[in-house]
Amino acid sequence: MDVRTLNAVTVEPVSRHERKERTRRALLDTALRLFAERGFGGVSLREVTKQAGIVPTAFYRHFASMEALGVALVDESMRTLRGMIRSARNDPRTSTGIIRASVRTLAEHVRANEAHYWFLIRERYGGTGEVRQAIGIELRLFSRELAVDLARFEYLREWSTEDLNMMADLIVTAMLGTVLDLLEARQGDTEADERIIRTAEKRLRLITLGVPGWRSAG
Amino acid sequence: MDVRTLNAVTVEPVSRHERKERTRRALLDTALRLFAERGFGGVSLREVTKQAGIVPTAFYRHFASMEALGVALVDESMRTLRGMIRSARNDPRTSTGIIRASVRTLAEHVRANEAHYWFLIRERYGGTGEVRQAIGIELRLFSRELAVDLARFEYLREWSTEDLNMMADLIVTAMLGTVLDLLEARQGDTEADERIIRTAEKRLRLITLGVPGWRSAG
DNA sequence: CTATTGAGTGTACGGGTGTGCACTGAATTG
DNA sequence: CAATTCAGTGCACACCCGTACACTCAATAG
Numbered sequence: 489m490d491v492r493t494l495n496a497v498t499v500e501p502v503s504r505h506e507r508k509e510r511t512r513r514a515l516l517d518t519a520l521r522l523f524a525e526r527g528f529g530g531v532s533l534r535e536v537t538k539q540a541g542i543v544p545t546a547f548y549r550h551f552a553s554m555e556a557l558g559v560a561l562v563d564e565s566m567r568t569l570r571g572m573i574r575s576a577r578n579d580p581r582t583s584t585g586i587i588r589a590s591v592r593t594l595a596e597h598v599r600a601n602e603a604h605y606w607f608l609i610r611e612r613y614g615g616t617g618e619v620r621q622a623i624g625i626e627l628r629l630f631s632r633e634l635a636v637d638l639a640r641f642e643y644l645r646e647w648s649t650e651d652l653n654m655m656a657d658l659i660v661t662a663m664l665g666t667v668l669d670l671l672e673a674r675q676g677d678t679e680a681d682e683r684i685i686r687t688a689e690k691r692l693r694l695i696t697l698g699v700p701g702w703r704s705a706g
Numbered sequence: 707m708d709v710r711t712l713n714a715v716t717v718e719p720v721s722r723h724e725r726k727e728r729t730r731r732a733l734l735d736t737a738l739r740l741f742a743e744r745g746f747g748g749v750s751l752r753e754v755t756k757q758a759g760i761v762p763t764a765f766y767r768h769f770a771s772m773e774a775l776g777v778a779l780v781d782e783s784m785r786t787l788r789g790m791i792r793s794a795r796n797d798p799r800t801s802t803g804i805i806r807a808s809v810r811t812l813a814e815h816v817r818a819n820e821a822h823y824w825f826l827i828r829e830r831y832g833g834t835g836e837v838r839q840a841i842g843i844e845l846r847l848f849s850r851e852l853a854v855d856l857a858r859f860e861y862l863r864e865w866s867t868e869d870l871n872m873m874a875d876l877i878v879t880a881m882l883g884t885v886l887d888l889l890e891a892r893q894g895d896t897e898a899d900e901r902i903i904r905t906a907e908k909r910l911r912l913i914t915l916g917v918p919g920w921r922s923a924g
Numbered sequence: 925c926t927a928t929t930g931a932g933t934g935t936a937c938g939g940g941t942g943t944g945c946a947c948t949g950a951a952t953t954g
Numbered sequence: 955c956a957a958t959t960c961a962g963t964g965c966a967c968a969c970c971c972g973t974a975c976a977c978t979c980a981a982t983a984g
Binding site: 526527529530609610611612613614615616624651654655657658661662665668672687690691693694695696697698699700701702 | 744745747748827828829830831832833834842869872873875876879880883886890905908909911912913914915916917918919920
């Protein structure tokens, strides 16, 4: 296939740089879609390149290996996740209850970025190499950020860092469980979504209810 | 390799049945070990049979497919998990605090059955086919059993089934998180183990602290 | 205008994959 | 005893895998 065919949609000529970037994106998008379906380990370099519209050996013009592509997707997916938290913080619905608004925001973000979340969850637990490790590190970082957010709440003012981290980890773990529930539910089944959201809210409520009675006593 | 060589350890002759059972076990054990290392999707039928000491095509005398073998391992691993709960229930240390004793029991079981737990966690999230589905179903069942256990506690007497299930799910999710932490920590690093156990205890304490203040209000 | 660069091509290779098929030979059956 | 069963063998097949290598030819640089 020749380059003009590949980018046939484009009318005007584009720079070499731009064209390369486009192919790179095609590789990332294709790979993410396939990873979400079959997992990182179940997708071959050949298939990614085929569906992206290039020849296998051209893959190496963009990534040193599939692992490298995977790590790039981890970064991208984590950006999505952080975007979710940012949305949750700025949600005007916050007044109707932080928990309710946060869970709602999470659910919407998951539905809007299913592939990213599938990828993160799949490889966090099921992965093997650098990809899994990268997700582990990023997720720990993410949890630490959440701990900082938590520290601004009334009841949590004087909690130790260790305890805040513990609570943040618990929340992240619970939230990831909710994400998995959402992903496994048939998309468009709003009834199932509502049930999952309600359960997620309850989980968080139960956790936060314990806060006033907490005393560290490690 | 000939049968006498394969079972060279045995002195007396064994029945055909017994020999078949032995090979089946060899397949299961080999596969479990490999799955724990590289995940279900990363292990070929050929490699399992090779390491189990039989020829690839003989595999089909025991399982219809790798999927079928995987499902058999799910059953086996779930039996291990249930054994853990049974141990926790009967733990004489219970007097020193249910949480402390349960987490301790869990940690010991994980260390004694690393491969089973790796397999369950890996495939629960990372898997693709029947295996993943089987684990999902079994884990939900397991969570429901835990809910029944919970119902016997003072404060939880009059909780609705739905709320009990929610709490059980949360506990199972938190516990699976702890299992992953333990598996990822270098085996034999008792200091890391202690830290993980302490955090796990805190998580459970935080959850249970919320119980007295709970009112459903779905 | 000419020379260089580099994204994408096409072929080829050695190696691993699942499984179909005809087989062997010891344990079991009758 | 002879006949049957069946776990395990060995070969063959068609297929997919990653990647080495020499290439083309348009965009860019000088």
